[in-house]
Structure formats: C-alpha cells, structure tokens
Amino acid sequence: KQEVTQIPAALSVPEGENLVLNCSFTDSAIYNLQWFRQDPGKGLTSLLLIQSSQREQTSGRLNASLDKSSGRSTLYIAASQPGDSATYLCAVGDSGAGSYQLTFGKGTKLSVIP
Amino acid sequence: NAGVTQTPKFRVLKTGQSMTLLCAQDMNHEYMYWYRQDPGMGLRLIHYSVGEGTTAKGEVPDGYNVSRLKKQNFLLGLESAAPSQTSVYFCASSVLAGGRQFFGPGTRLTVL
Numbered sequence: 487k488q489e490v491t492q493i494p495a496a497l498s499v500p501e502g503e504n505l506v507l508n509c510s511f512t513d514s515a516i517y518n519l520q521w522f523r524q525d526p527g528k529g530l531t532s533l534l535l536i537q538s539s540q541r542e543q544t545s546g547r548l549n550a551s552l553d554k555s556s557g558r559s560t561l562y563i564a565a566s567q568p569g570d571s572a573t574y575l576c577a578v579g580d581s582g583a584g585s586y587q588l589t590f591g592k593g594t595k596l597s598v599i600p
Numbered sequence: 601n602a603g604v605t606q607t608p609k610f611r612v613l614k615t616g617q618s619m620t621l622l623c624a625q626d627m628n629h630e631y632m633y634w635y636r637q638d639p640g641m642g643l644r645l646i647h648y649s650v651g652e653g654t655t656a657k658g659e660v661p662d663g664y665n666v667s668r669l670k671k672q673n674f675l676l677g678l679e680s681a682a683p684s685q686t687s688v689y690f691c692a693s694s695v696l697a698g699g700r701q702f703f704g705p706g707t708r709l710t711v712l
Contacts, residue, residue, distance in 0.1 A: 490642075517698050529604075529690055529703035530643075537698075575643070579698055585656060586697040590643040 488513045490578050492591035499566055500599050507561040507594045509576030514554050517581040520588065521550050521561050524573045533574075534561070566598045602626055604704035606691050612710045613681045621676040621707050623691030631694045632674040633658075633701065634666060636687040643690065649674055650697065681711045 489512045499505050509519070518537045522530040534543045534550040536559070542551040549562040563570060573595045577588040607622045623632065634646040645658030649668040663685060665677045674693075678685060688708050692701040 520700065522703075527706075529705045530692075530701075532700040532702065535700050577643075581698070585648075585650075587645055587648075587658065588643075588701065592640065592642045 488516075488578055488580055488589040490576060490589050490591035492574075492576055492594050494594060495592065496595040496597070498597040498599060501566060501568060503566050503598075504562070504564050505566055505596070507563070507574050507576075507596070509559040509561070509591055511557045511559075511578045511589075513580070514557050515580070515582075516554060516578050517586060518579040519550075519552055519559050520577045520579065521548075521559075522575040522577060524575060524593070526572075530575065563596075566596075568598050568600050571596055571598050604691055604693055604702050606689075606704040606707050608707060609705070610708050612712065613678075614712050615682060617681050618677070618679050619681065619709075620678075621689055621691075621709075623674045623676070623693075623704060624672055625674075625691075625693040625702070626672065627693060627695075627702065628671070629693035629695050629702075630671075631697060631699075632668065633692045633694075634664070634674065634676045635690045635692065636660065637690060637706075638687050646676065646689075681709075683711045685709065686711045 521533040536552045547564040573593040575593045576591040604625045633648040635643045647666040652671040691704040694701045
C-alpha cells in the first residue's frame with residue numbers, strides 16, 4: 487500500500503525567503519504526483535501535476551520536482567509572501583488494479599511572517 | 601462557472617440518522633470523487649465514479665453509498681450515521697482519470 491510522508495509538519499519563515507517542502511512515497515511505481523494548497527476551512531486548490539515521466543513542473547513562483555527512483559518530490563516556493571500561508575498537500579497518483587487513485591500526505595502547514 | 605459545489609456546508613446528525621450530501625460540478629467532468637478528511641489522517645477516498653451511472657469503492661467505503669444518476673451530480677449517502685463518520689467531506693472532479701482534481705469547499709459533518 488502506498489504511503490506518503492510530508493516533512494516538516496509545520497514551517498515558519500520570514501517573508502521573502504525561498505523554501506522547500508518535502509514529500510516522500512514508498513512505492514515508486516506511480517502514475518503521477520499532485521501538489522495542492524488548502525486554506526483554513528476551505529477546499530483544496532490544485533497547484534501542480536507532475537507526470538511520472540517528468541522531472542519537474544513550474545507555475546509562477548512554484549517549482550515541483552520528482553525523483554521517482556528515490557520516492558521523493560519537492561515543492562520549491564520562491565520569494566515567499568504572507569499570502570502563501572496555507573497547508574500544502576502532496577498526493578501520489580497510482581493506477582493499480584485498473585483505477586486511478588490519489589494517496590495524500592498529511593500536509594505541511596506553512597506560515598510566512600511579514 | 602461555479603466549479604464544484606457541495607450542499608450542505610454544515611450538518612449535525614444524531615447517531616442512526618440518515619442524510620445525503622450533494623456534489624455538483626459544471627465543468628462537464630467525467631470523473632468524480634468523495635473524500636473524507638480527519639485530523640492526523642489526511643484525505644482518504646470513500647467512493648468514486650468514472651462516468652454517469654457508474655460508481656466504485658475507494659479506500660474507506662463502509663457505511664456510505666453513492667449514486668451518479670446525472671453526469672454533473674455525485675451523491676454521498678449515510679444510511680445510519682455513526683460518531684466515527686464525524687469528518688469533513690470533500691467532493692472533487694477531473695476530466696481524466698489521471699488529471700488534476702478540482703475540489704469543492706467541503707461539508708463539515710458532526711454525528712452525536
């Protein structure tokens with residue numbers, strides 16, 4: 487069974503700092519990997535999707551990398567802003583048994599201090 | 601374009617009561633999903649649908665039933681609510697089976 491771990495569980499940084507969020511998974515035979523953002527009391531917002539054949543994806547100040555062989559992904563946020571404060575969730579997509587399902591990590595809660 | 605909407609936003613039930621959560625999407629997506637989110641557990645898939653008239657079990661399907669009579673709607677039912685079903689329920693949809701998933705705002709359910 488796929489297991490997804492996100493470290494650290496919480497992170498506090500000053501505004502303007504570049505930061506990296508980590509995600510690891512136990513089964514490297516994945517279909518793809520998605521990063522989401524969740525604001526308090528709200529639903530999830532899709533940030534980036536990396537296919538298993540890709541090494542990275544970029545969207546604005548966000549860059550996600552994928553190293554399938556080592557079972558790791560990172561989300562890099564450049565020049566952090568207070569508006570980036572949220573919980574970031576990593577989800578691994580598997581297509582075993584003929585169906586696609588996401589396995590989520592527990593998230594990293596990010597606080598960006600003005 | 602409302603995206604994914606969920607009804608109701610909040611609900612309190614007594615043990616043994618039944619209820620239905622409604623998810624609606626206006627993006628013409630084929631795939632729809634129901635998740636629950638519990639503290640310390642992360643999101644877990646309850647049931648999903650790969651198209652109108654189809655449903656399938658996810659990781660934690662016990663105690664729930666679903667129906668997808670119309671492409672835009674995915675209903676989650678609790679026939680006899682239990683305190684263990686206290687959770688936040690999220691609906692999501694996607695165009696493709698491996699595609700980006702778009703989430704609704706969630707329903708916070710408390711079972712007393």
